[in-house]
Amino acid sequence: MRDYTVKIPKEKLLPEAGIVKSPLPNSEQPDMITGGWRILRPVIDKEKCTMCKTCWIFCPDGSIEITENEVRVNLKYCKGCGICANVCPVGAIDRVPELDFDDVPVRLEKLF
Amino acid sequence: METQRVEKIRLDPIKNLLKVPVDEYYVPGHRTCAGCGPALNYRLVAKAAGKDTIFVGPTGCMYVANTSYLCVPWAVPWIHAQITNGGGVGSGIAAAYEARIRKGKYKGKFPNVIVMAGEGGASDVGLQSLSGAMYRNHDFLYICYDNESYANTGIQTSPMTPYGARTTFTPPGPAVPEGKKLWPKDLARMIVCGHPSVQYVATASIGYPIDLMNKVRKALNREGAAFMHIHAPCPKGWGFPTDRTIEIAKLAIETGMWTLWEYENREYKINKETKKYKPVSQYLETQDRFSHLTAEHKAKIQNFVYQKLATLGIKVPAKAVAA
Amino acid sequence: MQAKKFLTGLSAAAMAVKMADVDVITSFPIRPYTGVMMVLSQMVANGELDAEFIHADGEHAQLSIAGAASAAGSRTFTGSSGVGVTFAMENYSPISGGRYPVQMLIADRTLDPPGDFGSEHTDALGCRDQGWLMGWAETPQEVFDNTLMFYRIGEDPRVRLPQFNCHDGYFVSHIPGEVQIPEQSQVDEFLPPYKPVNPLDPQNPVGHGPQIYSDQGPALEAMRANAMMASMPVIEEVVDDFGRIFGRKYPPFVEEYMTEDADFVFFISGAHAHTARYAVRHLREKGAKVGLVKIRFIRPWPTDDIAESLSKFNAVGVVETNTSFGIARGGGILGPEVCASLYDAPQRPLIASFMAGLGGEAITLDDFYFMAKKLSNIAESGRLEKAVYWMGFEE
Numbered sequence: 035m036r037d038y039t040v041k042i043p044k045e046k047l048l049p050e051a052g053i054v055k056s057p058l059p060n061s062e063q064p065d066m067i068t069g070g071w072r073i074l075r076p077v078i079d080k081e082k083c084t085m086c087k088t089c090w091i092f093c094p095d096g097s098i099e100i101t102e103n104e105v106r107v108n109l110k111y112c113k114g115c116g117i118c119a120n121v122c123p124v125g126a127i128d129r130v131p132e133l134d135f136d137d138v139p140v141r142l143e144k145l146f
Numbered sequence: 147m148e149t150q151r152v153e154k155i156r157l158d159p160i161k162n163l164l165k166v167p168v169d170e171y172y173v174p175g176h177r178t179c180a181g182c183g184p185a186l187n188y189r190l191v192a193k194a195a196g197k198d199t200i201f202v203g204p205t206g207c208m209y210v211a212n213t214s215y216l217c218v219p220w221a222v223p224w225i226h227a228q229i230t231n232g233g234g235v236g237s238g239i240a241a242a243y244e245a246r247i248r249k250g251k252y253k254g255k256f257p258n259v260i261v262m263a264g265e266g267g268a269s270d271v272g273l274q275s276l277s278g279a280m281y282r283n284h285d286f287l288y289i290c291y292d293n294e295s296y297a298n299t300g301i302q303t304s305p306m307t308p309y310g311a312r313t314t315f316t317p318p319g320p321a322v323p324e325g326k327k328l329w330p331k332d333l334a335r336m337i338v339c340g341h342p343s344v345q346y347v348a349t350a351s352i353g354y355p356i357d358l359m360n361k362v363r364k365a366l367n368r369e370g371a372a373f374m375h376i377h378a379p380c381p382k383g384w385g386f387p388t389d390r391t392i393e394i395a396k397l398a399i400e401t402g403m404w405t406l407w408e409y410e411n412r413e414y415k416i417n418k419e420t421k422k423y424k425p426v427s428q429y430l431e432t433q434d435r436f437s438h439l440t441a442e443h444k445a446k447i448q449n450f451v452y453q454k455l456a457t458l459g460i461k462v463p464a465k466a467v468a469a
Numbered sequence: 470m471q472a473k474k475f476l477t478g479l480s481a482a483a484m485a486v487k488m489a490d491v492d493v494i495t496s497f498p499i500r501p502y503t504g505v506m507m508v509l510s511q512m513v514a515n516g517e518l519d520a521e522f523i524h525a526d527g528e529h530a531q532l533s534i535a536g537a538a539s540a541a542g543s544r545t546f547t548g549s550s551g552v553g554v555t556f557a558m559e560n561y562s563p564i565s566g567g568r569y570p571v572q573m574l575i576a577d578r579t580l581d582p583p584g585d586f587g588s589e590h591t592d593a594l595g596c597r598d599q600g601w602l603m604g605w606a607e608t609p610q611e612v613f614d615n616t617l618m619f620y621r622i623g624e625d626p627r628v629r630l631p632q633f634n635c636h637d638g639y640f641v642s643h644i645p646g647e648v649q650i651p652e653q654s655q656v657d658e659f660l661p662p663y664k665p666v667n668p669l670d671p672q673n674p675v676g677h678g679p680q681i682y683s684d685q686g687p688a689l690e691a692m693r694a695n696a697m698m699a700s701m702p703v704i705e706e707v708v709d710d711f712g713r714i715f716g717r718k719y720p721p722f723v724e725e726y727m728t729e730d731a732d733f734v735f736f737i738s739g740a741h742a743h744t745a746r747y748a749v750r751h752l753r754e755k756g757a758k759v760g761l762v763k764i765r766f767i768r769p770w771p772t773d774d775i776a777e778s779l780s781k782f783n784a785v786g787v788v789e790t791n792t793s794f795g796i797a798r799g800g801g802i803l804g805p806e807v808c809a810s811l812y813d814a815p816q817r818p819l820i821a822s823f824m825a826g827l828g829g830e831a832i833t834l835d836d837f838y839f840m841a842k843k844l845s846n847i848a849e850s851g852r853l854e855k856a857v858y859w860m861g862f863e864e
Contacts, residue, residue, distance in 0.1 A: 042695075048689055051567050053667050054675065056222065057175075059221040062173050063175025063219045065217035066215075066217060086163070088163065092352075092355070100168070114180060115180035115389055116181070116387070117388070117389050119389060197671060200671065213679030225669055226679070230533075234533030234537065237530075241534065242540075242543040251662070254670070278530055
């Protein structure tokens with residue numbers, strides 16, 4: 035009897051039936067990192083922020099994190115949609131061009 | 147089918163924003179558009195339902211965009227369904243748990259089974275499947291997230307697309323000045339009027355997240371089938387800047403283009419009274435998909451909105467006049 | 470002690486489903502398979518079978534619900550006939566690719582147009598590429614036995630594939646035959662409870678069926694192909710175990726009947742093999758060197774077993790109770806698969822197809838005698854007159 039099985043090298047194997055493990059609650063999905071989409075970055079003015087959680091509830095990407103004493107943006111995933119800035123009741127969030135920040139991938143090191 | 151019910155987890159109502167559970171069951175890292183209304187809806191529903199939940203994802207944006215590629219952003223079990231059979235797949239999971247728990251083959255609580263279907267799958271090609279599941283009254287919740295088009299395939303018209311909207315199958319032109327000529331179905335009321343066993347039907351909007359999450363919890367707490375129709379604006383499909391998703395969701399309520407109501411104990415209840423409705427033109431002007439409409443088209447839409455509100459028992463002016 | 474009953478194919482299947490303690494059944498009426506669901510609904514109503522009996526909104530819904538119930542860990546059963554089988558087609562690949570071992574009973578029926586309740590195998594054969602196991606039963610006993618065997622094979626952790634449990638509409642579904650019903654303890658020994666792998670369960674969250682990029686496609690397809698091929702040794706194990714427990718030993722793939730010194734054979738699947746056996750005996754009495762080769766599994770197609778069997782003969786008549794307009798060699802569906810199986814064989818018989826039993830007509834003894842005459846000429850002359858004969862239209 036012939037052998038009809040396909041030899042699949044270990045590194046090319048995928049989960050059987052395409053069934054994948056779910057991420058843990060409150061974690062993140064590392065196979066689709068979306069921070070690189072941003073054109074405008076949300077910047078939160080801590081002086082104005084009242085910790086009302088409005089920006090947090092309306093973020094489609096769950097990328098606003100609220101701790102004991104601050105509201106922080108998850109820059110790894112934030113797509114820069116700007117909903118947070120639009121809904122903030124006290125205007126504490128500005129949308130600043132992404133390329134104006136120091137931590138972007140491509141930065142001019144020195145002139146010529 | 148009468149069964150010995152195993153206790154489901156009971157979900158308490160959420161009092162206000164500060165009391166919203168902080169745990170995320172729809173985690174960051176999905177390929178939905180920036181500002182995506184349906185993605186926010188998923189996050190809110192997952193948050194409200196909690197960890198004893200199984201999601202069913204018929205083909206659509208909330209399938210393709212969320213699971214690209216070979217990964218999932220839900221911290222609870224999830225299964226893909228065809229766009230044609232969200233109701234059927236939800237039914238099968240509910241039936242499996244009924245049988246397995248009753249026969250002692252599964253030791254655990256009966257889970258929340260939630261179908262998250264786009265309105266193309268719910269009101270059109272999957273309508274039969276939805277109706278069958280509602281008729282059989284399986285213990286599950288069917289949510290239709292409504293972004294008013296077959297969005298994932300590049301914005302084509304669905305039966306929920308508003309009259310006058312531009313889509314890639316209803317482009318305006320000299321022969322068809324309004325773009326879309328057909329008036330949308332009223333899906334939630336179809337479910338109410340046609341399925342006497344269904345005890346809970348509600349509309350919701352991502353503009354009102356506490357109301358949305360509490361309705362999800364109410365629906366899940368009840369035994370039997372429940373249906374929710376959730377308005378979820380789509381920046382790409384409707385043609386508005388990505389930061390205005392919530393603003394437009396609220397404007398829909400304020401103009402009567404969407405209404406928040408519940409059907410429970412055989413009665414309708416309007417959840418958000420609007421004292422004075424803004425003219426629909428204020429809503430239509432925010433979105434590029436309506437930019438080709440004339441005053442006459444807008445007057446037709448205004449009348450349609452008045453008629454819909456009247457059927458819900460809301461007092462409205464007699465007739466709109468073209469401005 | 471096995472009890473002897475006189476049952477139709479559909480009743481026999483229902484009995485096996487009950488003894489297999491199925492959890493979820495999805496029903497929708499279409500002739501001729503409906504009877505199995507009628508019997509099952511009464512069993513459920515009587516409390517003899519504890520299962521969710523779901524009234525699906527159509528055949529597409531039957532499969533949708535059954536696949537999902539299997540994904541959530543249930544042993545599931547569904548069925549259909551004719552255009553019901555083709556209506557559900559969207560779901561076949563998702564269910565086999567998801568590796569949900571649903572069993573679907575097909576009491577086959579000619580496809581529309583127009584309405585024709587009679588048997589043809591095209592409805593099921595048209596779905597043979599979808600990744601399901603598939604085979605025909607010849608008698609109500611074989612329907613009962615296949616129902617149990619297919620669950621055991623399909624649910625085996627090395628396989629995990631759904632199964633089309635097929636039999637001829639009316640000829641097997643409705644005409645009663647003798648069926649030995651075993652003790653429940655024998656069935657329990659043969660068919661253990663279904664152990665799902667990664668079912669949908671909040672206690673162990675997984676995602677079933679995320680979107681993939683095309684470069685992920687080949688591996689998933691190759692893995693599914695391997696699962697189908699892995700079913701072959703499992704089938705051999707299972708027929709052995711079935712024989713040991715129930716006393717009926719089936720050949721795993723191919724049955725040879727009176728082929729010892731045969732010059733030519735009928736190659737056939739399903740109910741009409743029953744008539745063929747009588748024809749073979751009568752022809753043998755008159756001195757013809759004829760035999761019968763019956764195939765039990767269409768998927769996985771037993772290429773090597775068929776090559777080994779058929780290469781012994783000078784001529785093979787493939788009896789086709791199906792249609793595939795425009796197919797290679799102009800006959801039916803089985804012919805090209807038989808030819809492909811023999812392509813590399815050192816000895817190849819001449820092969821002719823006989824389109825017979827179409828529309829649900831019986832294939833009579835006279836029909837088999839006609840085929841035998843043609844095959845005898847072919848074997849003797851070493852030449853084909855033509856590749857395809859349409860019974861009823863030949864001189």
